[in-house]
Amino acid sequence: MIFLFIMETGTFSERLRSEIEYRGLTQKELATKAGIKKRALDMYLGNQQSMPPADVAVRIASALGVSVEYLVTGFEGQRKRKFIVLSEVNDLLDDIETLPREILSAVRLLVHSISLNREN
Numbered sequence: 001m002i003f004l005f006i007m008e009t010g011t012f013s014e015r016l017r018s019e020i021e022y023r024g025l026t027q028k029e030l031a032t033k034a035g036i037k038k039r040a041l042d043m044y045l046g047n048q049q050s051m052p053p054a055d056v057a058v059r060i061a062s063a064l065g066v067s068v069e070y071l072v073t074g075f076e077g078q079r080k081r082k083f084i085v086l087s088e089v090n091d092l093l094d095d096i097e098t099l100p101r102e103i104l105s106a107v108r109l110l111v112h113s114i115s116l117n118r119e120n
Contacts, residue, residue, distance in 0.1 A: 033063040
């Protein structure tokens, strides 16, 4: 059996943006959920890529259901976050890569919903 390893990389801003999209939240919804101003969140997502103070990072991470360590470093528990995909899924991944962004978001939410239902 062949495995494909995909490493999660990027900056705080990129990981934050990715988590917002993954959860299907708007930036305003996340700001409200984290108890911060949208303008502050815009700064953390913007070109300046400023880092929030520790207490704000904790609230953002909590609202997203991820660790602060992951948002800041891309690591969780001393290990790089990685996703293992069976080779049988490669064709599906190729198809997914060609989808428009708005459909990709819907597919992501559908897969996430299915995975949550399987856990229950």
